[in-house]
Amino acid sequence: MSLPAETRRPLRIAFVGGGQTSWIGGMHRRAAELDGLWQVVGGVFSSKADRSREAAIAMGLDASRGYPDVATMLAVERSRADGIDAVAVMGPNDTHYPAVAAALDAGLDVMLDKPVSTTAAEARDLAARSRANDQIVAVTHAFSAYPMTRHARHLIATGAIGSVRMLQVEYIQNGTAIPVQPDAMTDRDRWRFDAGRSGLALVFSAIGCHAQHLACSVAGLTVAAVSADAGAIVPNREVIDTMLANLRFTGGARGQFLVTQAAAGGENDIRLRIYGERGLIEWSHQNASYLRLQLEGGGTHLIGRSDPGLPAEILGLARTPRGHPEGMLEAFANIYRETALAITARRADRPITDTTFPTIHDGVHSMAFVEACLASSANQGVWTNLS
C-alpha cells in the first residue's frame, strides 16, 4: 500500500453515475481506494443538482463536488488546483459514450464500466479519441483480473496446454428471469428494458461482454466469425435476454458461447473451459480462487491463488495469504491499480510495463462481436464475420 514516488498522492477521480444506493458505485469506490492509489473526490451522482449534492455529502465528499452534469464537472474540476485526474463512468448504458468522449476531450483518463458504448461505431470513435492523446480508457472487466484468470492466461500464453483448439464460455444469471410488470419497474428497469437505451442486446451489455472478454483475454484470441441465436427465452419479451453462439477464432480454434439473464434459479455464474492440444484449463466464478489444469497423460492440477511457485506477477495480484478467500472487489481493484500505475508511468515518461488490463480496444472487439451475433441470428444462423 505504498504510493508511487511520482505523485506521492493518490490520483483523484470523479464518478459519472454510481451514487450511494448503487452497488456498482460502491464497488468502484472501494476498488479505487483499496490500495490507496486513487481517491474518489466527487461526481455526477444524479441529473438533479440537489440530489447529486446530497449524494456527495452522504458519501463523505465535498458537497460542492456533487455535480449535476458532466460538462459542469469537467469545467469546474479543471479550474481547481486539486482537480480530478480521471473520470469513472458507470451510469445507464446510453450515457457511457457521451461521458467518455467528453472526458477524453477534456484530457482526462477514464475508468469505464461495461458496455463501452451502444454500437461498435461509438466504441471505435472512443478508441480513436483516446489514441490521439495517448489517454487510457480502462474497462472494468473484473473477471479477467482475478489472479486465477490471469494465471490461466499466463499458462496458455506460455504453452502449458499447447495451441488452443476450442473453448467454452458461459455466463448464467437470473437478473431478468422473472418478468417485471410495467407498474413495478424501477428507473433501472425502465432503461434496461427499453431496447433503444440498453443497447444492441440487453444480455450482452449487462453480462455477455464480460464472458466474451474473459474468453478472448484468457485464450489470447480474437473472434473471427459467429453463428448465433439471440432472443428472449422469457415469453413476450422484446429485449434480448439470451445469446448462444458457435464461434470461430482467428487461427481456426472453435468456441461455444452462452449468456443468459433469464436463468431462473441462477446466480452470477461464469465458467470458462479452454482446450489445447495437450490439456485443458477450467475456471469457474463460484470457485474463483482455484484453477483446474488437466494435462493429457499428466494428471489434474488444482492451482490455488498464491500457491508457491506461481509467477511473481500473479502472486502480486493478491493481498492476503494463500487459502484466505478474496473476491470480486480485489479483482476490480487490480484494474484500478494497474491503470493508476500506467497513468503514473506515462506521466513520468516511463514505459507502461503492464498492459494486461482491459481497454477500449477490447471494447471495440466486444461491440463488433455483438453486432455480428445479431446479424447472424437475424440471418438463419449463418456464419457471419466480425466487421
Added chain:
Amino acid sequence: MSLPAETRRPLRIAFVGGGQTSWIGGMHRRAAELDGLWQVVGGVFSSKADRSREAAIAMGLDASRGYPDVATMLAVERSRADGIDAVAVMGPNDTHYPAVAAALDAGLDVMLDKPVSTTAAEARDLAARSRANDQIVAVTHAFSAYPMTRHARHLIATGAIGSVRMLQVEYIQNGTAIPVQPDAMTDRDRWRFDAGRSGLALVFSAIGCHAQHLACSVAGLTVAAVSADAGAIVPNREVIDTMLANLRFTGGARGQFLVTQAAAGGENDIRLRIYGERGLIEWSHQNASYLRLQLEGGGTHLIGRSDPGLPAEILGLARTPRGHPEGMLEAFANIYRETALAITARRADRPITDTTFPTIHDGVHSMAFVEACLASSANQGVWTNLS
C-alpha cells in the same frame, strides 16, 4: 434379486461382439447378470470360429455357444430347448444394423449398444421391423438410467421448474485427442477412423448420441432444428471428432450441444443443465449420485440418490443405502432389468408399465439429429430441420 414368477428362470442372451478383452463386453455381462434376471450363455465373440469358441471357454460358457457368425448362432440357438431369448449387439458400428435386423427377424428381442445404426434410414428400418412383431430393441444409453437423471426427468415432468426454456448438454472426452499413427492402430482404431465404417460422425456415434439422448430424455423434448458446426479440432483428421450445435426443440425451447473426443486432458465428462421458468436442474457424470436443483427464490437443493422422500420408482433404481456410491454398472443394469421385466410382462400378456428405458425409437431420433447437424454444418450453419 427375485426372479419373475412368469419365468422362474433368468432370460438367456447371447452377445454379438464384446469378447473377453472388451470392456463394454464385461459391462454388458455384469449388467445383465447383476440382478439375476439375465444369463449370458453364448455369442459371436469373433468372426474367426476358433477364437469365438476360445472366448466362450474363457468366459466360463459352453464352448459350443461361441459362434463364428450371427446367422449360425440364430439357427443353432433356435434348435436348442434352452435357446436364447435375446441378443445383445455391441461390435463395430457398421455391424449393428445387420445383426439387429437378423435377430428381430428371428423373433428375438435385442439389447443394442449405441449407435443404433449408421444412418437414420437404417434406424427407421429397425424400428419398423421391431414394431411389426412387438419386439423390444432396448438401447443401452446408461446415462439416462442413473437414479439421478431419472429423477431429473421426473422433476421436470412433474413441473418442478415449470416449462423448459433452454438446456445445455456436453460430453467431453479425450478418446481421440492424441492422433494415432497409422502403424500404431489397433483393430478398433482401424474401423473407428474409417469414416465409412464408423458412421456419419465418429464423435456422435461414440459419445455424442449419449449426450443428445440424455438431454431429450430428461427434458422430455425432441429436437426440431439445429444450427451446427461439425469437424475435427485435431489437425489433419478426416473423421469428425467434435460437434457444436445450437438447438431448437419442438415447443420452442432453445438448446446448446457440444461433444468432443478430442479434449486432451478430459475424462468421460457429461454434463446437463436444464432451465425452466422457475428454476434450473444440473447433473454431472462426475458426481452422478447427486442432482442440483436451484429454484428462483426457493434455494438450492442437493438431491442425493436414495434420499428419503424420493419417489418409489427412483428409489427402486438403487441397490445400496444412501451415501454408498453406485456407478455406471448399476445404471446399465437398470436398463437390462427394465427390459427383462418388459419382456416378461409381454410374454404374460400383462401391460408393460415401465417404458422409460431407451429404445430404437430414441435411436431414430438420434440418427435424424446427427444427419441434420451434418447438413447444417455443411451449409454455413443454417438452421436445419430434422427429417
Added chain:
Amino acid sequence: MSLPAETRRPLRIAFVGGGQTSWIGGMHRRAAELDGLWQVVGGVFSSKADRSREAAIAMGLDASRGYPDVATMLAVERSRADGIDAVAVMGPNDTHYPAVAAALDAGLDVMLDKPVSTTAAEARDLAARSRANDQIVAVTHAFSAYPMTRHARHLIATGAIGSVRMLQVEYIQNGTAIPVQPDAMTDRDRWRFDAGRSGLALVFSAIGCHAQHLACSVAGLTVAAVSADAGAIVPNREVIDTMLANLRFTGGARGQFLVTQAAAGGENDIRLRIYGERGLIEWSHQNASYLRLQLEGGGTHLIGRSDPGLPAEILGLARTPRGHPEGMLEAFANIYRETALAITARRADRPITDTTFPTIHDGVHSMAFVEACLASSANQGVWTNLS
C-alpha cells in the same frame, strides 16, 4: 472375467445371513459373482427351515441348499460332490464368531462381514484357528478396497508425502439418529439396540471399525494408544452411538477419530486425511473415485481412478474406463476377487502374491482398539494402550 486355470470353475460359497431382503446380502452376492470367480450356491438365510428354503428358491438357488443352521449346512455340503469351498458370514453381530469358528473347523475359507466378533478374545481365537490350517478369513472392509484408497496406501508406502505425522478419520451416519420406539422396532433393531448382542459398542461394530481399518490400512500404521470418549449423543440411549478419540500410533504419529450413527441429516460419509512431512492426502467416500494429494511447495493433484500412469495393480482394481463412476459394489468385489485368487494360489501351492485384502488379523486389531477406547472413556479419557 477369465476363470483361474487351476479351477476352471468358480469357487462355491454359501451364506450365513443375508437373505433376499437384506441389502448386504445382495451386496455380497453381486460382489462375489461380479467377476465370475465365485458362485453363491446356498446358505442359512433364516433360522426357520421353511423360510430359509423359500429364500433359496426366490434367489434362484437349489431349494435343498437353503439350510436351517450352520451345522447342518456344513455337514450336508461336505457330503456333496459339488460342495462349498467357503462360507460368507453376515448375520447379526453375535452370530459371527460361532459361524466362523465352525466353518474354519470344517476346513473352509471364510468371507466375513464386520464386526469380526464381539470381543477381542473371540477375534484372537478365530485368528488362531485360521492360522493353524492356513485358512483365509477375509473381512469385507470395502472402503479400503476402492482403487483410490488403495492408491493412497501405495503413495504413502512409497514415500510420496514422507513419513506420516498425523491422520484424521471419521465416519458420519444417521443410522440411529432418530430414536426408534420399542413397538416400532424391527428384528434388526432389536439385536442392534441390545448391547448384549450388538457387541462392545454399536457404532463401532456397525461403522466405526470400517473407519479405523481404513485409516490403519492406508497409513500402514497400527494404533498404540487411545484417549477416548464413547457414549450416546441421542438422549436416553444405552448403546454407544458415538465415539471420539485421540490416537497415538506405533512410531509416534498422532490421530483423530470420530464415528457416529446419530448424525441427523448425515449419509454414509467417511473421510480420511493423512498428513506427512511433505504433504497431505485426502479421500472422501462421497467422491470415492478421486484422491487429493497436496504437496508442500508442489501443488495440489487430483488423482482419478484409472488415470494414466497409475501403478498396474491400482489400474487393475477398476473395471470401466476412466471417468465412468464405479461404486461400493466394485470395491466389495475386489475383496472377493483377491480372496479367490489367494485361495486358488494356495491350492496350487503358488505363493499368494496379493495380501492386501483385510483379514481376521486386522479384525483382531479392531477389537483391541474398541476395547481400549471403552476403557479410556470409562477412565476419564486417560491414554490407554491397546492390549
Added chain:
Amino acid sequence: MSLPAETRRPLRIAFVGGGQTSWIGGMHRRAAELDGLWQVVGGVFSSKADRSREAAIAMGLDASRGYPDVATMLAVERSRADGIDAVAVMGPNDTHYPAVAAALDAGLDVMLDKPVSTTAAEARDLAARSRANDQIVAVTHAFSAYPMTRHARHLIATGAIGSVRMLQVEYIQNGTAIPVQPDAMTDRDRWRFDAGRSGLALVFSAIGCHAQHLACSVAGLTVAAVSADAGAIVPNREVIDTMLANLRFTGGARGQFLVTQAAAGGENDIRLRIYGERGLIEWSHQNASYLRLQLEGGGTHLIGRSDPGLPAEILGLARTPRGHPEGMLEAFANIYRETALAITARRADRPITDTTFPTIHDGVHSMAFVEACLASSANQGVWTNLS
C-alpha cells in the same frame, strides 16, 4: 457507504504493529476503511522512531503520526484536536496485553487481533478494565463474521437443527510445516518460535483460537471441559504446533477440535460441522460463501450468501450481489463496521443493538480453553474443566 449522523466523520484509529510490509496490517487498514466508517491516521509501526515515521509516510499518513511507542502515541494523540478514537493492536503476541491495557486506560476503544493476550489472567484483566469504563475491545476473529457463518449461527439459534449434540472444528495450515533453520529466521520467526513470547501454545495463538471461537460463536455454546493432546508433530520442536481435543460443552454437547500449523501441503483451511437433533450444518473456509444444511428427512440445502429470503441482518453483511465472491476482507470489515456502529451508538447514548462481534469476553474464554487443554495434555489426557 453512508456516515453515521452522530459523527458525520469517520472514526480515527491508530495501529500498534502492522506496518507497510505486514499483510495483517494491510488487512486491518483496508477493512477499517472499506465502508468509510474508520480512517487510519497513524500508529506505532516500529519500535525505532525513524522507521515508524518512514512507514507512516509510505502509507500516505502524516509523518508526525508515525510513533516510536504506545505511550508517546497516546499522549500526543490526546493533545490533538483530531486525535484518535481507537487503537488497533496487531503486533507480536506478547505486546498485545500492555498495548491494550494502555489504550483502555487512556479511554480509547480497541480493535484487537488475536490472541488477546498470553494468559487467561491477562485476558481477564483486560475485560475488567474495559468493563469499568464501558469500553469496547473488539477481537478480529473474521471467520465468525462471514455472512454464512453468521447465518449458521442464526439457524442454530432459531432451532433449524434442534438442540446441538456435537460439533467438529478444525484449522489446518502449513505455516510451520517446514522447520526453519536458526540462521534463516526472520524477526517474526524469532518471536513465534520463542515459547516465552508467542504464548501458551503457538498454534493456538496463531490460528487455534480462531477455530475455537468460530465453533463457540456459531453453536452458541461454551466449552466446559477438554481432553486434549498438545505437542509438536514436527520433530525436535519446542513450541506446540498441533492441538487435538475432545470437548464437552456446557449443557452436555460433545465436540472435537484439531488445529495444526504443521500440515505440509495445507492452506488456511478451517471447517466446522455442527450436529443437531434434526440435522447438521457444515461450513468450510474454502467455500466461504456457501453453507450446507442437511436436514434429517428434509434434504440437503446449499445456502448462498445473499440468497433471497435470508434475514436482513445476514443480507446486510454483504456488499455485492449474490454469486459474486466476497472474501476475508469483507468479513474483517464487518467487525470494524459493527464496532464503529456500537461506538457511535454509545456516544449517542443509544442502545448497542448489534452485539454479535467478538470481544475481549470471548478472548477470556479462548485463553481459559487453551490453559485447560495444556493442563489435560500434561496430565495423560484426563478431562479437565475450564477455569
